[in-house]
Amino acid sequence: xxxxxxxxxxxxxxxxxxxxxxxxxxxxxxxxxxxxxxxxxxxxxxxxxxxxxxxxxxxxxxxxxxxxxxxxxxxxxxxxxxxxxxxxxxxxxxxxxxxxxxxxxxxxxxxxxxxxxxxxxxxxxxxxxxxxxxxxxxxxxxxxxxxxxxxxxxxxxxxxxxxxxxxxxxxxxxxxxxxxxxxxxxxxxxxxxxxxxxxxxxxxxxxxxxxxxxxxxxxxxxxxxxxxxxxxxxxxxxxxxxxxxxxxxxxxxxxxxxxxxxxxxxxxxxxxxxxxxxxxxxxxxxxxxxxxxxxxxxxxxxxxxxxxxxxxxxxxxxxxxxxxxxxxxxxxxxxxxxxxxxxxxxxxxxxxxxxxx
Amino acid sequence: xxxxxxxxxxxxxxxxxxxxxxxxxxxxxxxxxxxxxxxxxxxxxxxxxxxxxxxxxxxxxxxxxxxxxxxxxxxxxxxxxxxxxxxxxxxxxxxxxxxxxxxxxxxxxxxxxxxxxxxxxxxxxxxxxxxxxxxxxxxxxxxxxxxxxxxxxxxxxxxxxxxxxxxxxxxxxxxxxxxxxxxxxxxxxxxxxxxxxxxxxxxxxxxxxxxxxxxxxxxxxx
Numbered sequence: 001x002x003x004x005x006x007x008x009x010x011x012x013x014x015x016x017x018x019x020x021x022x023x024x025x026x027x028x029x030x031x032x033x034x035x036x037x038x039x040x041x042x043x044x045x046x047x048x049x050x051x052x053x054x055x056x057x058x059x060x061x062x063x064x065x066x067x068x069x070x071x072x073x074x075x076x077x078x079x080x081x082x083x084x085x086x087x088x089x090x091x092x093x094x095x096x097x098x099x100x101x102x103x104x105x106x107x108x109x110x111x112x113x114x115x116x117x118x119x120x121x122x123x124x125x126x127x128x129x130x131x132x133x134x135x136x137x138x139x140x141x142x143x144x145x146x147x148x149x150x151x152x153x154x155x156x157x158x159x160x161x162x163x164x165x166x167x168x169x170x171x172x173x174x175x176x177x178x179x180x181x182x183x184x185x186x187x188x189x190x191x192x193x194x195x196x197x198x199x200x201x202x203x204x205x206x207x208x209x210x211x212x213x214x215x216x217x218x219x220x221x222x223x224x225x226x227x228x229x230x231x232x233x234x235x236x237x238x239x240x241x242x243x244x245x246x247x248x249x250x251x252x253x254x255x256x257x258x259x260x261x262x263x264x265x266x267x268x269x270x271x272x273x274x275x276x277x278x279x280x281x282x283x284x285x286x287x288x289x290x291x292x293x294x295x296x297x298x299x300x301x302x303x304x305x306x307x308x309x310x311x312x313x314x315x316x317x318x319x320x321x322x323x324x325x326x327x328x329x330x331x332x333x334x335x336x337x338x339x340x341x342x343x344x345x346x347x348x349x350x351x352x353x354x355x356x357x
Numbered sequence: 358x359x360x361x362x363x364x365x366x367x368x369x370x371x372x373x374x375x376x377x378x379x380x381x382x383x384x385x386x387x388x389x390x391x392x393x394x395x396x397x398x399x400x401x402x403x404x405x406x407x408x409x410x411x412x413x414x415x416x417x418x419x420x421x422x423x424x425x426x427x428x429x430x431x432x433x434x435x436x437x438x439x440x441x442x443x444x445x446x447x448x449x450x451x452x453x454x455x456x457x458x459x460x461x462x463x464x465x466x467x468x469x470x471x472x473x474x475x476x477x478x479x480x481x482x483x484x485x486x487x488x489x490x491x492x493x494x495x496x497x498x499x500x501x502x503x504x505x506x507x508x509x510x511x512x513x514x515x516x517x518x519x520x521x522x523x524x525x526x527x528x529x530x531x532x533x534x535x536x537x538x539x540x541x542x543x544x545x546x547x548x549x550x551x552x553x554x555x556x557x558x559x560x561x562x563x564x565x566x567x568x569x570x571x572x573x574x575x576x577x578x579x
Contacts (some may be wrong), residue, residue: 101485
């Protein structure tokens with residue numbers, strides 16, 4: 001288990017990279033730190049690893065306080081974004097190196113390196129140097145170096161982001177299977193919401209050194225606790241439109257929409273994902289009217305952007321049903337899919353319990 | 358030509374002193390330069406400052422002054438003696454001065470090499486539990502050395518040629534001083550000049566050749 005209490009990191013110059021973070025990551029959990037560049041996710045990972053010292057607050061790993069323990073003694077293994085393989089050593093030496101530092105006898109560590117390498121399909125490559133490996137192979141060597149230590153936790157700093165798109169998908173599946181098999185607590189830093197949703201048991205969405213939401217992928221996707229999380233999660237950007245609640249209805253961008261339970265009268269922000277709207281070519285009152293401005297081909301579907309007054313509204317239509325640009329169209333939100341925010345907090349549907357921190 | 362043949366044994370004996378100085382100073386300068394560069398990249402500010410001060414002072418002082426300081430300052434005034442025999446003593450004083458001087462160039466060449474090693478390497482080393490010295494010795498320097506083999510070769514060539522100013526440290530056995538000594542008897546002799554040039558080239562050219570071959574062979578592919 002990894003626990004953080006009031007963890008704060010202030011860099012010289014006053015930048016608060018981490019701002020009083022509290023978190024518990026369960027044993028064996030696959031946990032993502034997700035956020036845009038500069039949100040503090042990598043700093044948090046490096047602080048857990050011991051490469052950064054927190055300004056205040058504490059860190060526990062496996063029940064032991066490690067706040068001032070040096071990185072090598074925390075029993076965690078880090079995989080770096082650029083892998084940081086040692087170029088002057090072959091694959092065996094790279095994988096076995098952490099064991100050598102721990103004074104594991106040569107025969108044992110080479111056996112463990114070979115065993116780990118075969119698990120990661122690297123057996124053929126043991127005598128090669130990193131420069132003689134492809135990107136995907138280097139990435140697996142970096143993983144093997146971490147796995148061979150049998151650490152209490154893995155810390156992954158965007159390990160997939162240097163791979164090309166196709167390889168990244170394969171590596172993602174591979175990584176998830178590996179983590180399931182090893183059942184080692186894993187903290188995974190990524191800026192790719194798709195990776196976080198696909199891989200992990202729980203996600204902490206970060207912005208400006210704080211968690212905007214901590215929850216399962218389902219919670220974070222279906223009930224984003226605030227508009228930041230709502231806008232960040234999802235492969236297409238969520239429509240977030242200002243409106244008002246009153247007289248038993250929501251009035252948003254010219255549409256009159258049913259008022260979900262629990263929303264008091266007043267100004268709101270209405271959120272709906274493009275995937276959860278249908279396009280109608282005939283006028284409807286419960287829809288956003290607009291003119292088709294852009295049609296983007298997503299392969300199995302099309303992303304249609306409507307110009308509706310000052311707002312842009314996006315909706316996804318199935319292949320074959322795409323309208324031509326310039327035509328009038330109405331985007332109809334599907335019932336029960338709307339998210340209603342007031343003062344940047346989710347009011348409908350009821351926020352997931354404890355998801356909002 | 359007759360002069361060259363006549364004085365060849367004497368000059369050769371002198372030249373062997375240059376070779377001896379080169380071998381010893383080369384080894385010492387590499388060791389001391391490595392220690393210096395470790396200080397210059399150390400996490401302790403005091404060590405870094407000390408390393409920087411040493412390099413800036415010694416590297417910017419003319420070699421003749423460094424050698425003169427070794428013999429006149431350190432030995433005659435302060436009393437640092439390596440041997441009771443004057444010529445052996447001045448040999449080691451020259452070794453001392455020339456190594457101390459060349460080490461600053463080794464240090465700066467190595468530091469350039471260290472700067473080519475990505476920061477992630479040091480981080481990865483720290484993450485798996487290496488101390489600063491361990492990561493320097495096992496991860497950083499092996500890579501740094503390989504990238505600066507050729508510049509280190511140039512440093513060594515310069516040092517070999519610098520053995521000819523050993524007179525500044527009071528050492529009279531090496532070939533350049535022998536040559537001038539010879540000229541007192543023979544008058545200036547072009548063949549002797551050329552003979553000595555050839556002798557030096559016979560040593561420095563292979564150093565340059567071998568180091569540039571090594572450089573491409575050892576280059577760290579990333």
